[in-house]
Amino acid sequence: MDSEYARPPPNPDVYQTAEVDPKAAWDEASVKNKTFLITGGASGIGAGVVKRLAELGGAVIIGDLQEVQSFVEEVRKSTGNPNIHSIKCDVTDYKSQCNLFRKALELSPNKAIDSVFANAGVGEIGKSWAPRPFVPGQPEDPPEPIMTTMNVNITGVIYTAYLALQYFRAHPNLAKDAFPTASHDRSLVLIGSIASLYPLTSGPFYNASKHAVLGLFRSLRQTALPDRIRVNLLCPYWIETPIIPFGAKLLLSGTDYAKMEDVVDIATRCMGDYSVAGHIFLVFPRNVGGVQEIFNDEPKDLDCFNRNAVRALNRVSAMQGWVEWGRNVLYAALGWYRS
Template identity: 40%
Template sequence: MAKDPNNVVEKVRQSPPVDTTEPYDPAWVAGKTIIITGGASGFGAGFAKKWALNGANVFVADVNKTKGQALVEEMRKESGSAHHHFVYCDVANWQSQVDLFKTAIKLSPHGGIDAVVANAGITDTGSVVDQPKGLDVEEPPIPVFKTIDVNIIGVLYTTHLAMFWLPRNDKTTNPSPSKLGPGPYTRDRHLLLIGSVASLCAIPNQTQYGTSKHARSLRCSSFMHGVRVNMLCPYFIDTPIIRAEGRLLLAGGAMGKPEDVVDAGTRLMADSRIAGRALAVGPKVTINDEYQLVAKGTAGSKTLAVWEAYADDFEEVDAFTRRFVGVLNSVERARGWIGWGVDIGKAILYRVGLFK
């Protein structure tokens, strides 16, 4: 049967769907030089510490000098390697990002960059798009779209620079996801985008944030220039970025764990066979083939916190989103009022600083 020349699925260069139950070795990151924007805290810091301990050379890029420098000192001490560096970087500033990449090239042990993680991002900051201020004036003041500046313009700057330097890495080989065998590929060309569950479905009253996270569909350009591109889509994760007010709104549901996000990112970073894929990270649940919650040990069930979000990309992404949200709703129903009460108590204790 002849291929349909208009079928977009045929145009996207992807590796097969990711089996998140298949083991991988975090040590496959050894020797890779990796830039992480927004690397001083949160997921970025989690990636940096894990990858440094497994032999990678990590550049932590952030606007927070105090946290960034302290993190790098900790990484050097724990890993025994001096090939970890902090570089001040404002991702919304083009020259700041150019300087970051040039510094990484200069200080990289092998003179190249193997991977870039576009992790820097903020929640809705500035003007609310659908709530202009000053309705009694002749025209509204110019809105502040800082979230767009950081989460879209900043990510596009990072991507543009990554696509300039990554193809120059290790010109003696030209890896392809269809040709790589099991195990590590020492040198790499990898762009990892940090999206969100908002990359899959809209979040009410978070217009800037949702818009910016959908922009990370850049991963579909994977291997156009010999660069593999992947994406993480975390759900609400139990970190300090979720303030007490947010925890009250989420009460009764369930949040994901930071270690599961780090594990998912490490799989994508370590396994060079994976290209053009996206992994969603949520609360750990046990489900059957019909995406229904079941007891652990049930025949045919699987327990997971990391999901292959685009198993049938461009064909069933809406079906995945429906199943994923359905599981989250089932978790909330299963926890019931007791779970809601526990979460309310934790949120109150979190607000007064008695729970972290």
């Protein structure tokens, strides 16, 4: 490493650096003159990260389905950074994402893409799981479920991650066997949710998509090892963003949200800090800890969450066994036979 902020090199078996102190200073100067691509960068978390990277001197390309030129002009003016651009992109369309990466490379001052934030996402769209009138045996099939949430939150993320790795591997003048430094770094940041870890009964598709992002991260942080590509995952708690529907805001009224600035800070750090790799960051409300790491020892041992889950499943299995035993005893006492 080549900085006063340097930390130990990655674990040789699992591409994961030492535990991170989210409040510690890091080499923000390493962001300058690098190129960052962010999907869904026109609002919410993405917009906050765009502004922060622009302030630090990075070139930022936004891929978004919305028209965001006014936002781009605002960021250029407020930061004095002219290297902020937007490209219209439908993340659910592979060709549209290919076009995004191709144009981002053309716009990049250093003719490379150094870091990608697969941030585009939506909440639960439609009510596919709600009871609907249906009579079996009739000619009409049940209505097709609305797959928008899955298409954006996992198919789109897979496209972004896949293209990011392809472009990172073709990064000019970077040796594949060198560990990250301020001048030699490639980074992929994925965004999950607290729903990556816990059930969200009101949003089955959203819950499934965020669980899938966690699974994608767990694979990529290891398979990216040969190319020394950093992969990190953010799992924010509820944050006041456009993705939260009005009904959910009513239910959450009176509770604490996680702070947007905390998510933006750790996302920016994951994109720019070459010493952070292979980590999952939960972002809770500050009164319960704020930014925290989880699953740090996952490659070596089961984490606490998994151990508790296994214990719970074992208890359920044991209880089912006792219930079955009791039923058999009752049948035997009554002289009944089970087929």
